Amino acid sequence: MHVEQHAKPIKGIRLATACAGIKQSERDDVTLIELNEGAHCAAVFTQNRFCAAPVIIARRHLQQSSPRYLLINSGNANAGMGAIGLEDAEASCVELASRTGLDKSTVLPFSTGVIGERLAVSKVTAVMDQLLAGLSADHWPAAATAIMTTDTVEKVASVQRTYAGCTVTVTGMAKGSGMIHPNMATMLAYIATDANVEDDVLAHCLKYAVDRSFNRITVDGDTSTNDACVLMASGQGELLVEGTDNAAYQVLSDAVSAVCRQLALAVVADGEGATHLVHIDVSGGQSLAECRCVADAVALSPLVKTALFAEDPNWGRILAAVGRAGIDDLDVDGVTLHLDQVLIAERGARAANYSEQAATQVMQQKEYCLRIGLGRGAEEVRISTCDLSYDYVRINAEYRS
């Protein structure tokens, strides 16, 4: 499916950004997304027990009303603040609601940035009129930039498909660079479609897409306190989706999944300090779970990640990570290792015709596959990750996140 890396507008969904001065720079740091009346919405949130105040409030409001506004600030996570954090997140919603004549529960708050410092609600409030006046369906690129923290590029994706004469558009944006590890949604992501689709169908579609995109990337194994992923459906386009067991749903689901995958790959490619995007493809497992264990062990190994950075085909470190991944009855003689099409190791040892030069050439690419065959079953999984560079240490030793 063709995924465009720029944002097509979604009829019914409008966005605006403003500079509230929460970040120290003069970049826009507050984003408002407006959903049309009658729009539907589904969301998934971090599973970290120390979830941030806006996550708690957003979950609560979602149960009470259909969302009409998403209010997102970057530069401050409003996390680790206890009761005062909840009050601040709630107060932002109250302020916006008072300007729109709606109940506060129609506003979902989101925050990303520094943990453990109080959110300046007055700064957010001060730009609310400007935000409401500036709403436009064309502001996806500005919004994708305004939600960034340590990200180096904005991340947007769009897909348009036609089914039975009806066109459906799906557009999304995401932010995320550090504290990225699959455990539900691992960053902030907002996806919208013009399809006409109810909440429960939307939730099904979102869970499927997230499990196969944002939950299959890792930068550093750290799950954020603020992760959230929202899927909105304005219903103002041509496609009507009823239930999940039909072709129209499949069209929508495929489009949403494609947008989520594109955004997820953009997040990991922009991982803090990353110089390579590496897909860990594990196949031949007896279960998805064991494939996942092996892929995670390799993707999270600092020794493997520094070798990826060095463009060093250090297959011994990869085999060592596979060997400690927890498969007690793994027959090492059945394991094969490829870098793209280059066979590196088999039968527990370096391949007979192994060429270090060929392996190094693969690793010099910006993006490639590290393929691990377990030789014991038919299950497989792909986890996408990045390398561990000096810049990862620099960014995280200097940045107070």
Add this chain to the structure above:
Amino acid sequence: MHVEQHAKPIKGIRLATACAGIKQSERDDVTLIELNEGAHCAAVFTQNRFCAAPVIIARRHLQQSSPRYLLINSGNANAGMGAIGLEDAEASCVELASRTGLDKSTVLPFSTGVIGERLAVSKVTAVMDQLLAGLSADHWPAAATAIMTTDTVEKVASVQRTYAGCTVTVTGMAKGSGMIHPNMATMLAYIATDANVEDDVLAHCLKYAVDRSFNRITVDGDTSTNDACVLMASGQGELLVEGTDNAAYQVLSDAVSAVCRQLALAVVADGEGATHLVHIDVSGGQSLAECRCVADAVALSPLVKTALFAEDPNWGRILAAVGRAGIDDLDVDGVTLHLDQVLIAERGARAANYSEQAATQVMQQKEYCLRIGLGRGAEEVRISTCDLSYDYVRINAEYRS
């Protein structure tokens, strides 16, 4: 208990080192340890499925005979070599056995260094006569140096105790700096005592000590393919230990545990690129397992480890790691966080009287405790770790391990 950081000789145990040219430098890289006739021995090995050839051979020989020689080379791990690796490990034993008139199964081989390159057995063989001629009970310091790879300091420890008029001495050495993560023994370590003690009692004593020392440190979460820890008892001292349920055993067990703890701390303090030794003390857990999960999540978090390097009391990252450690019913309001005696966070938020200056002062020390109270039980654990620095990336991007 007073642990000396230099090695007291153990009567009956002799050591020798030589430069075989396996390493590129001109440092000694082969070590021979001789056990007296009648000595006893116990050992634990890596649980990595891709264990190295010498681990497989050493396990096999241990079941066949009482060890008389430990033959250790650094610079080459003899791992990931398949059948030829096993032949090479075995051949080294055969060569040494032929010079001593003993069966090959009385020799245990050990290797550490580069994975995936063939061990030059002829180089090891070439120094065997020199090794046999140079054996001395005083050569612990030279041996501790000869087994090093990326280690920056040699690691030795000794304890001497007296019980019922009998003196017992325990001396050990270890190497390890990268690929360090608790999963049984996570490096090479050799401990000897002059106590008179049978194999099964020795095995019990070793397992207890390793579980509480080498299995409670982590540098990078990577379990090596070559880890081994050997406990030898010459029986030529004064202490007789029979069975495990008596005071004499307790004296020996305490001494062995103290030596192992000292060596384990020396390994993690010398972790690749490490600038701080940090003890993660988790208390108030419902089980040892959940304390361990929390300690591991914190100790392995790249975001926490870079903050330790930056001497930045970034408690949000610590809480985030605690929150994703897998305790589903964790009440975040019950969690407390201290740096040594400085209270950082409580009730899910920064402590009211928190002083960043005081917290930073703690983190500027070479060694300190990060104390996490879970507030839900009486179990506790200590895991010792180090920070993640630029040098970790440099060492592992440049070194082919």
